Amino acid sequence: MSLSSLAPQEIADRLERARADYESFAARGLNLDITRGKPSAAQLDLADPLLTAVSPGDVRSADGTDTRNYGGLAGLLELREIFAPLLGVPAAQLLAQGTSSLTLMRDALSFAMLHGRPGSAGPWVREPVRMLCPVPGYDRHFQLAASLGFELIPVGMDGQGPDIAQIAELTRTDASIKGIWIVPVHSNPTGLSMSVQRARELMELTTAAPDFTVLWDNAYALHHLREPHPEPIDVLGLAAEAGHPDRPLIFASTSKITFAGAGVAFVGGSPAMVDWFSRHTGDGSIGPDKINHLRHARFFGSPEGVRDHMRKHAELLAPKFAAVDEVFTRELGPDDLAAWTRPAGGYFVTLAVPPGTAAHVVKLAAEAGVKLTPAGATHPHGIDPDDAIIRIAPSMPPLEEVVEAAEVVAACVRVAAYETAASASAD
């Protein structure tokens, strides 16, 4: 049954029940937070052996380097070798750096602004820069680009990735469009993964900007919730085949693999792009924290070690995603009040509520003690023109709190949807 087929009295009855449910939740004095994609304590515990993986007297890497001293700008080779096959980047073209891939993105864009990148006519800062933003997308990507003064241009998405026809049209003539954000696997927040064909098309595009850059943020490359899961895309191979080897810059980190904010971040690309990144990084760094690299290399041991570890994450996360789906199906399904994703990986559920109600749902939830990411956060400049998209992050709270939070959100959606329907039927 869909909302529009309901009689006015049916809507009024449902609204009354929704309000009663909502009030009973609100009376509980809840304090729940499903705003951010943070790992739970149980997930973090999985990586606790990291803490003691490098101990006194045992501080040398495989090649004998004392990891406690300066040097090694590219990061520890044995760690880069573990992540190279997982990320589809040769170890020689993959740098292991500090703890944050977002910082590496900031660095890359700052370097481009101040110096230009390989293929640039000059520093980006000399001209207006526009950046394509597939929506819904990651709020920190958009905020970072906005902070650099970029104009953000929303681009639609489908099941294969961002709308390539739209991208082709925009980039063909507009040389100020310098790049696009891509989360290729288990995208934040949709959970969608890009198809190889779409990635190939993106690499093949003829763009007006000679230095059009795909910021390939593979944040959830290994973060599968169930089988089958997407295989790594050889984006560097596709880019080289297409004659645009320097187009992608690849980012990843272990923040949602080991410790959030205390893991290791990676950046990779063509030899020219990696040289460029290294050179500018080297102007402000003697080298990254190799002790933390060694901890990670020892903890994982091999690419398969990483995959095994991620299966343990999935065991903890999958029930939470299933619970959200179960609650939404039960509460929102009968009257078809909303649509939501059932992601095969990543950290988010995207909830699409009736247009014009997302901000209201977020406000209602906050008043009932459930914090949600602000409506609009998934869109450039925080503005969702349809006011319809809400990002749910169920990873951090314990399962019973996830269930409770989802129930509150569902009650809020019901209140907002039936209120809107009631007001429409009263017109």
Added chain:
Amino acid sequence: MSLSSLAPQEIADRLERARADYESFAARGLNLDITRGKPSAAQLDLADPLLTAVSPGDVRSADGTDTRNYGGLAGLLELREIFAPLLGVPAAQLLAQGTSSLTLMRDALSFAMLHGRPGSAGPWVREPVRMLCPVPGYDRHFQLAASLGFELIPVGMDGQGPDIAQIAELTRTDASIKGIWIVPVHSNPTGLSMSVQRARELMELTTAAPDFTVLWDNAYALHHLREPHPEPIDVLGLAAEAGHPDRPLIFASTSKITFAGAGVAFVGGSPAMVDWFSRHTGDGSIGPDKINHLRHARFFGSPEGVRDHMRKHAELLAPKFAAVDEVFTRELGPDDLAAWTRPAGGYFVTLAVPPGTAAHVVKLAAEAGVKLTPAGATHPHGIDPDDAIIRIAPSMPPLEEVVEAAEVVAACVRVAAYETAASASAD
């Protein structure tokens, strides 16, 4: 006795002996490196308890924060509180960040370039920027500034700090002079520490640029070799009193206190400057590695814990500096062939050889198996107009290698000096 008072035959005899000594060193097949200020393995061992200071089940900071998860952009408060009195910056105005203070300097300058800083008319990138560089100084400072396209302007130094009259004259009318590099304590490479009076004068200067910035790199704040040592300068207090509270940006790190490249870096300033730095950092970071902060806070426990630790460093370092002085006094003193510093702290000895011979000495040393920092590295763009300054970094090799390296360097200085004198007396 000085070189100029020697008869030609005396010079010829001495040159012959110097060459014989040099050849006997060269025949040993040495492979010594005194190029960089790296701590020795024994110094690093002092901090080994850090490696196990945070262990499974014991990962929370004093306020109960799980340091393994995201958040806390300012860094762990308990660590900031330990370093606040040591650096003369209130904890609320001191950020603990990643591992490298050089990176924080790069970030600060990049933020200023792209956005301007408090007091700026706009982004620095819009106009030419000139930066004052006290010489001899730190090559990485100069390289960083040059990489951003800054014009580097050398400034002289005396026993109290950089030449304030010269700085006053340069900054009074030239608004493109946006800043100055300062290493206030045990300066790299001279070992000189700034006087309070000179710091006050620097803060009081009326500069044409409203956003003139003192990059106060307190890299050796606590790195004393002997008593008495300089007390911390309250540069923020001096700046506020002078009516220029936003002038200094203070940097420091534990790279030469705990682990080089795997310690914790700090940045501090006025509330406005710290807000500014934080805001831009927050566009590209969710927060620094709090686990490493917690390790450091636990390892030190208190400011006095840091001071105690630094006394152990001094015990290891002081004999190496004494050895360099002893060798140079013995080999270079009799004919007054060179001047060198006897620093009370820091990581370097500055050796001033006869003008025109520094590059030759470095080359001779390399050919005899002793790597020195390139001559000129202590000057902007790597050019020492007098070709006279050589930086010696005796910290890393074991004591016997330091002695050997100093003897080789001394032999090279003797060869170069007597060659020059012989050629002058032959004219």
